[in-house]
Every structure is written in structure tokens, then in C-alpha cells.
Amino acid sequence: xxxxxxxxxxxxxxxxxxARSNKPPRKQLSLKKPKSISPxxxxxxxxxxxxxxxxxxxxPPRDDDLLFLSESATEIxxxxxxxxxHKPKKPTFATEDKIEDDEKGVPAVMRCFDRAKxxxxxxxxxxxxxxxxxxxxxxxxxxxxxxxxxxxxVYLEVDGSMNSLLPFRNSxxxxxxxxxxxxxxKMNGAKGExxxxxxxxxxxxxxxxxxxxxxxxxxxxxxxxxxxxxxxGGRGGRGNASFKSGANKVPRIAEDGEEGPEMWLELELKLxxxxxxxxxxxxxxxxxxxxxxxxxxxxxxxxxxTLLPNLGVVSFDYDASIVVADLPxxxxxxxxxxxxxxxxxxxxxxxxxxxxxVDGSSQQPEYEYDAVRLxxxxxSPEIAEKPFIVAYNKMDLPEAYEKWKSFQENLRSRGIExxxxxxxxxxxxxxxxxxxxxxxxxxxxxxxxxxxxxxxHFSHVAEMVKKQRTAPINDFEISHDxxxxxxxxxxxxxxxxxxxxxxxxxxxxxxxxxxxxxxxxNKSLIKQGVKEGDTVIIGEMEMVWHDSPTNSGPNRKLSTxxxxxxxxx
Ligand SMILES: Nc1nc2c(ncn2[C@@H]2O[C@H](COP(=O)(O)OP(=O)(O)OP(=O)(O)O)[C@@H](O)[C@H]2O)c(=O)[nH]1
Ligand SMILES: [Mg+2]
Numbered sequence: 016x017x018x019x020x021x022x023x024x025x026x027x028x029x030x031x032x033x034a035r036s037n038k039p040p041r042k043q044l045s046l047k048k049p050k051s052i053s054p055x056x057x058x059x060x061x062x063x064x065x066x067x068x069x070x071x072x073x074x075p076p077r078d079d080d081l082l083f084l085s086e087s088a089t090e091i092x093x094x095x096x097x098x099x100x101h102k103p104k105k106p107t108f109a110t111e112d113k114i115e116d117d118e119k120g121v122p123a124v125m126r127c128f129d130r131a132k133x134x135x136x137x138x139x140x141x142x143x144x145x146x147x148x149x150x151x152x153x154x155x156x157x158x159x160x161x162x163x164x165x166x167x168x169v170y171l172e173v174d175g176s177m178n179s180l181l182p183f184r185n186s187x188x189x190x191x192x193x194x195x196x197x198x199x200x201k202m203n204g205a206k207g208e209x210x211x212x213x214x215x216x217x218x219x220x221x222x223x224x225x226x227x228x229x230x231x232x233x234x235x236x237x238x239x240x241x242x243x244x245x246x247x248g249g250r251g252g253r254g255n256a257s258f259k260s261g262a263n264k265v266p267r268i269a270e271d272g273e274e275g276p277e278m279w280l281e282l283e284l285k286l287x288x289x290x291x292x293x294x295x296x297x298x299x300x301x302x303x304x305x306x307x308x309x310x311x312x313x314x315x316x317x318x319x320x321t322l323l324p325n326l327g328v329v330s331f332d333y334d335a336s337i338v339v340a341d342l343p344x345x346x347x348x349x350x351x352x353x354x355x356x357x358x359x360x361x362x363x364x365x366x367x368x369x370x371x372x373v374d375g376s377s378q379q380p381e382y383e384y385d386a387v388r389l390x391x392x393x394x395s396p397e398i399a400e401k402p403f404i405v406a407y408n409k410m411d412l413p414e415a416y417e418k419w420k421s422f423q424e425n426l427r428s429r430g431i432e433x434x435x436x437x438x439x440x441x442x443x444x445x446x447x448x449x450x451x452x453x454x455x456x457x458x459x460x461x462x463x464x465x466x467x468x469x470x471x472h473f474s475h476v477a478e479m480v481k482k483q484r485t486a487p488i489n490d491f492e493i494s495h496d497x498x499x500x501x502x503x504x505x506x507x508x509x510x511x512x513x514x515x516x517x518x519x520x521x522x523x524x525x526x527x528x529x530x531x532x533x534x535x536x537n538k539s540l541i542k543q544g545v546k547e548g549d550t551v552i553i554g555e556m557e558m559v560w561h562d563s564p565t566n567s568g569p570n571r572k573l574s575t576x577x578x579x580x581x582x583x584x
Contacts, residue, residue: 129284129359131183132223137246138166138207140272141194143254145520147265148200158265160197160255163272164204166248167191168477170211175239177215178326180284191246194272197254207248216241217287217365223279230281233476237287243473247480249273252515258522268522270515276480283361286324288340289455291363293391294372295383296344299408301325302438303372304341307448312341319344324359329448337455339448340366347386360394368454369403370447373422375415375435380407380422402454404434406447411437483507489534493543501550502543502560504536510554 141163148156169191189212195204214220217237222230234243252270259266292300296318304310308327313320325341342359363369369391373384384405392399407422409415419435426433434450436443484507491506512530516523531537540551540560547562 129180129362131180131187131282133183133187133189133212133280133282134277135169135210135212135246135280136190136277137169137210137275138191138248139193139275140164140166140249140251141196141204141207142271142517143252143257143269144197144199145255145267145269146199158255158259159199159201160269161199161202161204162197162254162257163251163270164194164197164206165251166194166272166275167207167209168244168248169246170209170242171218171220171234171236171245172211172213172242173216173218173236173239174213175216177213179215179323180218180282182213183282191248191275193275194248194251196272197251197269201254201256203254204251209248211242214282215284217285219283219285220245221281221283223281233280234473241473244477246276246278247477249275250484252517255520263522266522268520268526269517271517273484273511273515285365286326286340286362287338287365288326288362289337289367290339290370290451291366291368292339292341292370292372293345293360293363293387295374295377295387296346298344298372298374298377298383299438300341300344300372303370303406303408303436303444303447304339306438306441306444308339310341324362329452331449331452335452337452339370339451345387345390347390360391360398363398363401364395366401367458368451369398369401370451371403371405372438373405373407373433375407375409375418375422376412380415380418381425384422384426402458404447404451404454405431406443407433407435408438410435410442411440484511486511488512488530491534491536493539495543499550500546500548501552502540502545504551504553509534509536513554513556 143162144160146158146160148159150156169189189210191210192207194207197204214236216239218235219232220234220236221232224230234245236243250273252272254269255266258268292304294300297316297320301312301314301321304312304325304327305314308329310325310327312325312327321341321343324343327339327341328336329339330336340362342362345360371384371387373380373387377383388399405426407415407419410419423433423435434443434447436447438444486507488506488508491504491509494503494505495501496503513527516527518524536553545551545560547560549560551558551560
């Protein structure tokens with residue numbers, strides 16, 4: 016028997032490790048800034064070091080993070096790193112009952128940081144009631160049963176104070192309240208309370224996927240204040256006062272409230288940053304962020320100090336400010352799941368420009384540069400095509416200083432003009448961030464010239480639900496299972512009608528038969544050869560077809576005298 020589903024449940028088809036004590040040498044070399052490498056700073060810009068900052072909730076470095084570091088080694092070499100392998104990732108969700116094997120080693124806080132799976136359900140409508148006016152001196156008071164209240168809606172709203180999806184670790188079910196039932200004296204039920212699910216800016220909302228295939232993107236909530244009506248609550252059932260007509264002045268019928276739709280959603284956070292800082296582990300990315308903004312990321316002399324992205328706001332004068340994201344370090348083979356940085360690269364998808372920090376003290380800075388570029392390209396050609404600036408860091412260290420010239424020449428031969436900085440001494444950092452800001456500004460100006468884009472349309476999911484609800488009752492399909500002599504009638508309008516029918520009232524059965532007759536179900540069944548005793552299933556209802564020998568032809572009808580609920584498959 017084919018499975019029978021509720022008419023209103025939504026289905027969208029559709030280390031090289033330097034010892035910690037190995038501090039940078041005291042001997043400080045003055046940083047030479049060749050004219051050619053300092054970009055000519057854009058005219059009126061002045062950089063105000065340390066703007067406001069938002070720093071992500073993040074894990075402190077743990078000793079386990081160092082387990083894979085070779086203690087005897089003194090230099091980071093990308094290829095030498097022994098990093099726990101994460102198999103090519105499938106989008107997995109911490110809220111899933113079963114956590115994938117390859118995710119087991121990843122602390123929960125990281126699994127939940129930028130992905131979550133939640134369940135939302137709007138409120139059912141309240142039931143209508145059958146009641147009659149009983150008053151002294153009013154002998155025939157008439158029907159007075161009120162309608163049920165509408166169920167609460169589900170909204171998604173951007174909360175600017177949130178910066179991760181971590182709150183969804185604890186609560187994943189969001190149900191709006193059901194509408195109150197109607198009462199006598201024509202009192203309608205109250206509307207159910209709405210539920211507002213708060214998400215951080217930059218959240219992409221998808222319908223939950225199946226078998227590892229991500230679902231359709233429903234919404235992109237990018238900015239503070241963005242609010243979307245996702246699931247409208249169910250309609251309240253009508254009370255008998257609403258059924259009064261000239262033909263039936265004493266209706267003994269009321270409807271049940273309409274069920275609120277439900278669905279599982281997958282949330283994905285993509286940081287809304289203007290600039291992304293990328294580079295190999297330990298290159299000095301977090302140090303750079305800490306000197307250009309007020310962000311206070313953890314900085315330490317071992318790879319993968321940064322486990323989750325950090326955000327900093329860099330302020331320039333005349334009200335200009337940009338958001339800079341410091342990402343976990345990238346390793347050679349990251350696209351195959353080595354290290355952590357790859358997990359977070361998608362956060363650069365929305366950046367206007369990248370700052371690529373190269374550790375000048377590494378054995379082969381050019382090789383490190385190439386390896387990280389390659390990883391970016393492997394991850395996404397779109398990200399690799401973003402404008403970027405290369406910054407050669409740790410110029411205060413003699414070994415970095417020595418290799419600078421050859422690095423500069425190597426990159427120049429490819430048409431790239433690298434910067435040299437000492438993040439720790441704040442040398443060259445101002446020029447670097449100013450140049451990065453110029454790239455962002457340029458990008459914004461280019462975007463202005465691009466054709467106008469339609470503003471985000473936030474109510475299309477709710478409209479889809481409404482459309483499904485208003486499906487005409489005579490739009491149905493009949494299928495026949497010959498082995499069990501069962502007829503399945505599928506049609507959103509008809510199924511909704513069945514769901515809202517309250518069988519305990521006397522007139523419900525009559526109205527039901529009348530509707531089946533009027534919308535052509537009986538006629539179509541007879542045409543297709545329905546026989547005495549056959550089972551007919553509409554929505555959750557299972558009925559038996561009776562041919563009355565005395566009433567042949569169109570008078571033959573479905574018996575609801577033996578109503579029983581269909582089994583859920
Ligand atoms: N001598 C010197 N050391 C630096 C400089 N910048 C960063 N460091 C040091 O390099 C080490 C790594 O710095 P981080 O800023 O944590 O590097 P990161 O790129 O964020 O590292 P991960 O987050 O692990 O990928 C720290 O010990 C810093 O003090 C610099 O300009 N000169
Ligand atoms: Mg870091």
C-alpha cells in the first residue's frame with residue numbers, strides 16, 4: 016500500500032614546532048621598507064589602530080592540539096606536518112543523532128560553530144466548536160460556536176549580537192503555539208504565539224537535505240534586522256456559527272484547526288567580512304588582526320592556535336570601517352581534509368579581498384606561498400580569483416630578513432608586488448591594511464556599476480506554504496493498488512479538507528459525502544471501476560466503498576460509517 020502522508024506536512028522538492036619558550040630574538044632589525052613595496056597610501060586615509068572588535072567564542076589551545084607536533088623540529092614545513100586527517104567532509108550536523116566517524120575527533124564547539132540543523136513547526140489552528148445560544152426569553156438562539164484562533168507563525172530573524180550558531184547546540188526544536196479553541200457565545204479563539212528563531216548575520220537557510228545532498232537554499236539572512244516569515248500558522252477551524260446558512264439554520268458541524276507545517280532546516284553561517292586573512296599555520300595572521308583591530312585572538316607559537324575564525328573591525332577616519340576575518344591556518348592538502356583551515360574557507364566567499372600572510376621565517380617562504388595559493392584554488396576558483404595582497408611577515412627575524420629579497424623577486428616575476436611587515440612590531444601593518452581597504456573600496460565601487468539586483472525576497476517560503484494550502488479541492492489524482500484493492504486519492508486540497516473534518520459532529524459526515532460528490536471523487540472512482548468493499552484512502556482516512564443495490568449509479572457512495580485512520584507508513 017502506498018504510503019499516506021499528511022496533506023500539510025511540508026516537503027520541499029523539491030609543526031614543525033618552535034618550543035613555546037622559543038621567543039623571537041631580542042635583536043631587532045629595523046625594517047626596511049623599499050619604496051617600491053610600500054603602496055602609495057590613498058590620499059586622505061588615516062588609519063586608526065584598534066577599532067571596535069567582535070571576537071568569536073573560541074576554544075583555548077589545548078595540549079592535545081600539540082600532540083601532533085614534532086618537539087625536536089624547529090621549523091614549520093608545510094609538507095612535514097603530521098596533522099590528524101579529516102576525511103573529505105560531508106556536511107554533518109552536531110544535532111544529528113549520529114555523529115559521523117570522521118567528526119568524532121572534532122570538538123563539538125567546532126562542529127556547531129557554523130552549521131546547525133533545527134526543526135521548526137508553526138502552530139496548529141484552534142478548533143471551532145458547536146454551541147447554541149441559550150438565554151432566557153430567546154427561545155431559538157441559534158448557533159453560537161466560535162472559530163478557533165490561528166496558529167503562531169515561525170519567523171527567522173537576524174540578531175546582530177550573535178556571532179555563531181553555537182546556541183543551536185542546546186535547543187534545536189522551535190514550535191509556535193497553537194491557536195486557542197473557539198468557545199460558545201461566538202467567542203473566537205486567540206491566536207497562537209509566534210516563535211522567532213534568532214540567527215547571526217550571514218546565515219544561509221536550507222531545507223534539510225537527504226542522503227548527503229544539500230537541500231535547496233530557502234533564505235539568506237545577511238544583515239541586522241533581516242526578518243523572514245518562514246512558516247505561517249494553521250488556520251483556525253470554523254465554529255458552527257460560521258456554517259449557518261439559509262438551508263441549514265441549525266448546523267451541527269465545526270472544523271478542526273488546520274495543522275501547522277513543519278520542516279527540518281539546515282543553517283550555515285558565512286561570516287560577513289570585507290577582508291579574509293589567509294595563510295599557513297603560525298604565519299602571524301592572528302597577530303596581524305590583533306594589531307590592526309581591537310580583537311584579541313589567541314596568539315601562540317604553534318600551528319592551529321586559531322581553531323575558529325576571529326573577527327575584528329578596523330576603523331579608518333571619516334566613518335569608514337571594515338570587518339576583517341582571521342581564519343585558521345591552511346595546510347598543503349587542506350582540500351583533502353588535512354588540518355582545519357579548509358573547514359572555514361567558505362567564510363571567505365563573501366570577502367571582497369584577501370590578505371595572504373606568508374611566514375618569512377619558514378624554510379621556503381615561496382613554497383609556503385604556492386602551497387596556500389594552490390589550496391585556495393582547489394577549494395574554490397571563485398575565492399582564488401578574489402583580489403589579494405601578499406604580506407611577507409616576521410621581517411624582524413634575521414632569517415626572514417635574509418630571504419625577503421629573493422621572495423620579493425620571485426613574486427615580482429609573477430607580477431605580484433608583495434608587502435613586507437613585522438606584525439609583532441606593527442611595522443608595515445598600517446600600509447598593508449590601507450592597501451587592503453583600497454581593494455575593498457574599489458570592489459564596492461565596481462559593484463555600484465553592476466546592474467541593480469533585486470532585493471532579498473523573504474516571504475517566498477511562506478508563499479509556497481500558502482499556495483499549497485489554497486490548492487483546489489477538485490485537483491486530485493487517483494491510483495489503484497490491484498493486489499489489495501485499495502484506491503489512493505492524492506490532492507493537497509482534499510487532504511487538508513479531511514484533516515480539518517471533525518467526525519464527532521453530526522453534520523460532518525453529510526458534508527464530507529457532499530464534498531466528495533461535488534468535487535468529482537465519487538464519479539472518478541466509479542469511472543475507474545471501484546467495486547463494493549474496496550478500500551479508499553484520502554490523507555489519513557481509510558474508508559470502504561459501498562454499492563447500494565437499491566441506489567445504483569451516482570448514488571453509490573463511500574461509507575464513512577466504518578471510518579478508521581490509515582496506518583502511518
Ligand atoms: N618575530 C615575529 N614573530 C611573530 C610575528 N608575527 C607573529 N609572530 C609570532 O608567530 C607566532 C604565531 O603567531 P599567530 O599570530 O598565532 O599565527 P597564526 O597565523 O594566527 O597561527 P595559527 O592561528 O596557528 O594558524 C606567535 O608566536 C607570534 O608571536 C612577527 O612579525 N615577528
Ligand atoms: Mg591564529
